[in-house]
Amino acid sequence: xxxxxxxxxxxxxxxxxxxxxxxxxxxxxxxxxxxxxxxxxxxxxxxxxxxxxxxxxxxxxxxxxxxxxxxxxxxxxxxxxxxxxxxxxxxxxxxxxxxxxxxxxxxxxxxxxxxxxxxxxxxxxxxxxxxxxxxxxxxxxxxxxxxxxxxxxxxxxxxxxxxxxxxxxxxxxxxxxxxxxxxxxxxxxxxxxxxxxxxxxxxxxxxxxxxxxxxxxxxxxxxxxxxxxxxxxxxxxxxxxxxxxxxxxxxxxxxxxxxxxxxxxxxxxxxxxxxxxxxxxxxxxxxxxxxxxxxxxxxxxxxxxxxxxxxxxxxxxxxxxxxxxxxxxxxxxxxxxxxxxxxxxxxxxxxxxxxxxxxxxxxxxxxxxxxxxxxxxxxxxxxxxxxxxxxxxxxxxxxxxxxxxxxxxxxxxxxxxxxx
Numbered sequence: 386x387x388x389x390x391x392x393x394x395x396x397x398x399x400x401x402x403x404x405x406x407x408x409x410x411x412x413x414x415x416x417x418x419x420x421x422x423x424x425x426x427x428x429x430x431x432x433x434x435x436x437x438x439x440x441x442x443x444x445x446x447x448x449x450x451x452x453x454x455x456x457x458x459x460x461x462x463x464x465x466x467x468x469x470x471x472x473x474x475x476x477x478x479x480x481x482x483x484x485x486x487x488x489x490x491x492x493x494x495x496x497x498x499x500x501x502x503x504x505x506x507x508x509x510x511x512x513x514x515x516x517x518x519x520x521x522x523x524x525x526x527x528x529x530x531x532x533x534x535x536x537x538x539x540x541x542x543x544x545x546x547x548x549x550x551x552x553x554x555x556x557x558x559x560x561x562x563x564x565x566x567x568x569x570x571x572x573x574x575x576x577x578x579x580x581x582x583x584x585x586x587x588x589x590x591x592x593x594x595x596x597x598x599x600x601x602x603x604x605x606x607x608x609x610x611x612x613x614x615x616x617x618x619x620x621x622x623x624x625x626x627x628x629x630x631x632x633x634x635x636x637x638x639x640x641x642x643x644x645x646x647x648x649x650x651x652x653x654x655x656x657x658x659x660x661x662x663x664x665x666x667x668x669x670x671x672x673x674x675x676x677x678x679x680x681x682x683x684x685x686x687x688x689x690x691x692x693x694x695x696x697x698x699x700x701x702x703x704x705x706x707x708x709x710x711x712x713x714x715x716x717x718x719x720x721x722x723x724x725x726x727x728x729x730x731x732x733x734x735x736x737x738x739x740x741x742x743x744x745x746x747x748x749x750x751x752x753x754x755x756x757x758x759x760x761x762x763x764x765x766x767x768x769x770x771x772x773x774x775x776x777x778x779x780x781x782x783x784x785x786x787x788x789x790x791x792x793x794x795x796x797x798x799x800x801x802x803x804x805x
Contacts, residue, residue, distance in 0.1 A: 406419055406451050407449075407450045409448040410429070427447065432461050434468065435468035469674070501727065508702055511694075512700070513768075525765070526684070530684060536676045540672050547662050551662045551663065564648050565652075568644050568645050572637055575641070579631075585627060592623045595616045704798065705797065707728075707797060718781065723798060724776045727773075728798050729797040732793065732795070743762075744761065745784040746784070748781055749780045749782060750780075751779055754780075
């Protein structure tokens, strides 16, 4: 409860403090989200719900605005992680439902309750989990745990490599910033040396002395033609040295300005690379966290199913078969009409047979033909089912079946609802 309060409080504070990242997705604008881009995809985190969505960066209907305030973005990411931790804790703390009699022909509102859907989901997985021997189940659990650890370790290693590359880029950026600062000092010193050249200073002193003498001659009222000629020569010599100093100072300034311009361009390019690596690092970290979360949920489900088998758990929602499709028959589509807001589709293929990985189930709206959901055979054996919402008219389709692939597909309804 305290974790939830802190998460909500943090998110509310973020909403009041800054807009942070925003994204327009499917025509709807979402504020206070965290967006990371990597490998041509946007990974969008929703701190309020803990949801993660991945969309292609090439989609024209997706508009992303990333906030320049890194501290606000870090806070949003932390709020998202807190929400994920809260959901994981709730999932791990969930216990098996207590035995009780439930009337499955109750109102549609009851069927739509998420608790009932979760219960049907758990019992469907348990039904398939029981079909394996204890040694087979142990092997699956060990393999899943190993794959999860390897996947997380891979992403952690990738994050470490990206972080190392960023350190190199940071050093290169700092080195070029230092070169720019040195260039400013070189320019200032070069211009100073140009105007403090001994020859220029000599003629400047001579000219100043001659100007003083000229003023004295003018005050005396006498005409000194020779001295006027001499003064003209001194002025010409000074102007020549001054022009040379101006030209030298201009050359030094232009050279250093061009150098700093090139360095700024390099820094800009390095900064782009750094931001790209930062996005990749964030994506790697989030992927590792997401995989760890999914692994924890999977292992928690497996442990709950093992506990249920040990305790002799009996299903609370009995299903009965309404229809089926098999490879021996010609049907690849079945229309389903249900008054209950809960029904199920299961399938089985021999994994040793060719074509099992191409097998695909899809559920469509019978009236429009629009796809509602679907699944492939490329899932663990205990997840080869779909829990679907009703009521309505639907069509179950078997797709991408290669010749010679043996399969069975069952359409099930809740027992009590089907009997009435």
